Amino acid sequence: MSGKTMKQLIQTAASLCIVAALTPATAVAQNLFSKAAQVDEAVITEFEVQQRIRFLQVLGTPVGTRADVLDELIKDRLREAATIQSGITLSNEDLQQGLTDFAARAQLSAEEFVKGLESEGIARETFRDFVATSIIWRDYIRARFGARVQISDEEVDRAVQSVGTNTGIEVLVSEIIIPAPPDRAAAVQAQAEEIAESTTEAEFSNYARRFSATASRGNGGRLNWLPITELPPPLRPILLALGQGEVTAPLPIPNAVALFQLRDIRETDTPDPEYAAIEYAAYYIAGGRTPEALSRAAAIRARVDRCDDLYGVAQGQPENVLERGSLTPEEIPQDIAIELAKLDPGEVSTALTRANGETLVFLMLCGRTLVLPEDQEVDRQAVAAQLRNSRLTAFSDTLLEELRADATIRIFE
Numbered sequence: 001m002s003g004k005t006m007k008q009l010i011q012t013a014a015s016l017c018i019v020a021a022l023t024p025a026t027a028v029a030q031n032l033f034s035k036a037a038q039v040d041e042a043v044i045t046e047f048e049v050q051q052r053i054r055f056l057q058v059l060g061t062p063v064g065t066r067a068d069v070l071d072e073l074i075k076d077r078l079r080e081a082a083t084i085q086s087g088i089t090l091s092n093e094d095l096q097q098g099l100t101d102f103a104a105r106a107q108l109s110a111e112e113f114v115k116g117l118e119s120e121g122i123a124r125e126t127f128r129d130f131v132a133t134s135i136i137w138r139d140y141i142r143a144r145f146g147a148r149v150q151i152s153d154e155e156v157d158r159a160v161q162s163v164g165t166n167t168g169i170e171v172l173v174s175e176i177i178i179p180a181p182p183d184r185a186a187a188v189q190a191q192a193e194e195i196a197e198s199t200t201e202a203e204f205s206n207y208a209r210r211f212s213a214t215a216s217r218g219n220g221g222r223l224n225w226l227p228i229t230e231l232p233p234p235l236r237p238i239l240l241a242l243g244q245g246e247v248t249a250p251l252p253i254p255n256a257v258a259l260f261q262l263r264d265i266r267e268t269d270t271p272d273p274e275y276a277a278i279e280y281a282a283y284y285i286a287g288g289r290t291p292e293a294l295s296r297a298a299a300i301r302a303r304v305d306r307c308d309d310l311y312g313v314a315q316g317q318p319e320n321v322l323e324r325g326s327l328t329p330e331e332i333p334q335d336i337a338i339e340l341a342k343l344d345p346g347e348v349s350t351a352l353t354r355a356n357g358e359t360l361v362f363l364m365l366c367g368r369t370l371v372l373p374e375d376q377e378v379d380r381q382a383v384a385a386q387l388r389n390s391r392l393t394a395f396s397d398t399l400l401e402e403l404r405a406d407a408t409i410r411i412f413e
Helices: 005-010 019-020 025-031 046-059 067-086 092-104 110-118 124-148 153-160 182-195 201-211 215-220 234-239 291-305 308-316 334-340 380-404
Strands: 035-039 040-046 169-179 252-253 256-267 275-286 322-327 359-370 410-411
Touching: 005 322, 035 046, 035 067, 040 046, 046 067, 046 124, 067 380, 092 110, 110 124, 124 380, 153 380, 169 182, 169 201, 169 234, 182 201, 182 334, 201 215, 201 256, 201 410, 234 256, 234 334, 234 359, 234 380, 256 291, 256 334, 275 291, 275 308, 275 334, 275 410, 291 308, 291 359, 308 322, 322 359, 334 359, 334 410
Parallel strands: none
Antiparallel strands: 035 040, 035 410, 169 256, 252 256, 275 322, 275 359
């Protein structure tokens, strides 16, 4: 991929140099290698703080305050000390693979990604250390606590017992769907991973207002109660494995990344409906999420009440501009299924795109066909993996707090 494409991925350097713009150049040069913090004998320099700030901003990740960035670097020092003491090391091959995998999110080689970062004043060591620390800590947590995380069949049963038909289970979730065209794939993924660390409803809702492309963004991503059976089958066990307030890992969907926070779950007195087929129509508007395309979508929404009305809108245009189908829930693409779950017949969503973000999808739910209850297969391994990862994350957070309490940490003004 060309350097120009990398420039499109990486934000302009001007937005990354706020501190430099406010501080005389000579003072910056003198202070870059001054101590910002010290964790036992390990020093964190101002240079590292500024490099991490720049790196996160380049990726499009919410940075927070300077204190937030410094706190993450302190955690990195705690992680490094623990892994060094344990004897866990990272081979050159594993490190290179980690760098390659990270860069591949932007469809770049590791070297191309590094050159793009360097063009914005970010040292390759900043990228290398960021990836290396993450990989080593992940391996350390798995090695130290993996044997203690045993997910029983009973726990999986509790998570999936109501996934099938006649569940009588409703979930209250918040959503974030972030458009991710190819030239922003890496930045959006990094941003989504940051959002996945949300620990409160308010924090997640703030991210939704800032980044989500769905109609629910104005309400902080909050959706009303939904029967679990109206959600895409692959998503059901993932949500049911969450604890209240927990957030899914970033879920890739076409041209976007989705995240969900479980706010609550409840049993109902009546079984949830199960559907044999869901009928919907998709009208494709050139221009993606440009103001012109969104304005045209709004105009169409004002004049159509049902799917049949879209035939008049598409009249005289190529046949492929309008698609209408009736599919089983398992056959519907996951991003479309997520949007349809929020709609009643005749309602519309314009949250999705196709053709690498160049085409806006005007999606309308036509109707749902009910079926008699029948058994539904659940991916128990996926449920168990979600439960296991949640437990390991809890062990990781607890250990970091213990390491912080035992360490001597000084922060320099």
